[in-house]
Amino acid sequence: MTNEELKIKLSELIPTITFEEGGQPIASAWLNVNVEAKDWHGFANSLKYNPVLSFDYLFCETCVDWKTHLTMVYHLESTQHRHIVVIKSKLDRSKPEIETVSDIWKTAEFHEREVYELFGVNFLNHPDLRLLILPDGWEGRNPLRKDFEDTINMVKL
Amino acid sequence: MYRETQIVSDDTKTASPDVEGDLVINVGPQHPATHGVLHLVITLSGETIKKVEPHLGYIHRSIEKMCESLSYRQFIYVTSRMDYLSSHINNHGCALCVEKGLQIEVPLRAQVIRVLMDELTRLASHQLWWGAMAMDVGALTPFFLAFREREMINDIMEETCGARLTMNYIVPGGVMVDIHPNFQQRVREFITHFKNKIDEYDELLTGNTIFQIRTKGVGYVSKEDAISYGMSGPSARGSGVQCDIRKLYPYEVYSKVQFDEIIETEGDSFARYIVRMKEMRQSLSIVEQLIDNIPEGDFQAKTKAVLKLPKGEFYSRVETARGDFGVYIISEGGTTPYRIKFRSPGFSNLSALDQMARGGKIGDLVAIMGTLDLVIPDIDR
Numbered sequence: 001m002t003n004e005e006l007k008i009k010l011s012e013l014i015p016t017i018t019f020e021e022g023g024q025p026i027a028s029a030w031l032n033v034n035v036e037a038k039d040w041h042g043f044a045n046s047l048k049y050n051p052v053l054s055f056d057y058l059f060c061e062t063c064v065d066w067k068t069h070l071t072m073v074y075h076l077e078s079t080q081h082r083h084i085v086v087i088k089s090k091l092d093r094s095k096p097e098i099e100t101v102s103d104i105w106k107t108a109e110f111h112e113r114e115v116y117e118l119f120g121v122n123f124l125n126h127p128d129l130r131l132l133i134l135p136d137g138w139e140g141r142n143p144l145r146k147d148f149e150d151t152i153n154m155v156k157l
Numbered sequence: 158m159y160r161e162t163q164i165v166s167d168d169t170k171t172a173s174p175d176v177e178g179d180l181v182i183n184v185g186p187q188h189p190a191t192h193g194v195l196h197l198v199i200t201l202s203g204e205t206i207k208k209v210e211p212h213l214g215y216i217h218r219s220i221e222k223m224c225e226s227l228s229y230r231q232f233i234y235v236t237s238r239m240d241y242l243s244s245h246i247n248n249h250g251c252a253l254c255v256e257k258g259l260q261i262e263v264p265l266r267a268q269v270i271r272v273l274m275d276e277l278t279r280l281a282s283h284q285l286w287w288g289a290m291a292m293d294v295g296a297l298t299p300f301f302l303a304f305r306e307r308e309m310i311n312d313i314m315e316e317t318c319g320a321r322l323t324m325n326y327i328v329p330g331g332v333m334v335d336i337h338p339n340f341q342q343r344v345r346e347f348i349t350h351f352k353n354k355i356d357e358y359d360e361l362l363t364g365n366t367i368f369q370i371r372t373k374g375v376g377y378v379s380k381e382d383a384i385s386y387g388m389s390g391p392s393a394r395g396s397g398v399q400c401d402i403r404k405l406y407p408y409e410v411y412s413k414v415q416f417d418e419i420i421e422t423e424g425d426s427f428a429r430y431i432v433r434m435k436e437m438r439q440s441l442s443i444v445e446q447l448i449d450n451i452p453e454g455d456f457q458a459k460t461k462a463v464l465k466l467p468k469g470e471f472y473s474r475v476e477t478a479r480g481d482f483g484v485y486i487i488s489e490g491g492t493t494p495y496r497i498k499f500r501s502p503g504f505s506n507l508s509a510l511d512q513m514a515r516g517g518k519i520g521d522l523v524a525i526m527g528t529l530d531l532v533i534p535d536i537d538r
Contacts, residue, residue: 056381056384056385057384057387059389059483059500060472060483060485060498060500062485064495065496073485075472075500079384079398079400082405105387106382106385106387106509106512107385107386107505107508109508110504110505110507110508111504114504131214132213132214133213133214133217133537134217135214143219143222144221144222148222
């Protein structure tokens, strides 16, 4: 489906979503969709299991610290229809919480553990939310947040 | 900071056996079969694997954070240290993303050189994988044969790029220097040499009954699971997933060369092995098509000394030897990226290891890990 068709289809599914024009100033810009954190899990479900959409490949899941808030970013692709969509969800920086999607895309389990330790996002209903990359004892200090300071290991340029 | 041994005993507690008599063992972080500092905590019932839990981070350098303070020319070099066996392709992905943002047109000569180097890197990576994988399952000779041929590629790289492993040959807008005068001749020599050798590889290992028994029916992953786990590259293509970025979203001159996307549907270790063996022949054919057709012209587009990406988000995808490598740059308009995310193929491929190994025998674990082709710095970043 083209971006326009996707726009119509996704708005039918859930009317509260908003669209932003893709950041890539080239022809293959992907559709960017903003969704509220509380609606995310249900929306994700229909993204994967709706046969017209069937976004079955979550190829990138990450988070961005905007200093005022955090944004979760999900890159989804359909291996059947070959369309791509980027889902974004704003989170409160002091208490970031969002429903896990590891029951929908299994790869999310690892990616969410990574985001949990690097950004401190709490994934509700995640089966195994523990530190993955960082050594034990790093809970509460989130290296990829912009205000993170490490006087020993960090070199500032 | 490093994990103290006491933590290992903690792991044993968290991975507590459900049934009395189950055994929890640690493989790695320094174990010859893990090829790097990968630490697996395995729960066993007799010889049967009940659970595999990877513990990562022994070589985590926080490259994403590092890149936030490096300029758009500098950060490319750091990415060579992620998947060091496809360092050139990592650089390629980063350069593509910067070029996308700045809308730089790369000269055709540079595009061809880049693709040539990509495929040579892929060949070198698959050769090393072939040798190491055979060694894992108990055949020592292939390791030396593979390194003999890989040495030729490394020499070619050294001559043109100045380095053997972390080439850092790509700059935004093209390549750093023009190819060495000997380059074409030496690549041609390599092609004729390797064409015979790859048949020897097949004779030696692919048809070997013991090897087939070790790998057939081992580490099965279905197509649906492979997609759900976000697997990509040869590991996913062994399960019948069509995922070659070079075919799906062609970049540079990949749309102009003839090659096949190798897909096997069995989904076991042997299928993944076959995919990589056939891929080597495809890469060889791409190199063969391009080596005599390097167009004249500039090897680098004219770019400003200081690169500033416009405000926005940019994502580029390339196919490394391990799969779908993505670079996601968020720019605020400055000289350094606001945030960079590297989507590493190894990280997602590793997450499927538990599913693949569960219910199998502990002896098969190395055969599964071997065909996943894990490079740990790529996973930890």
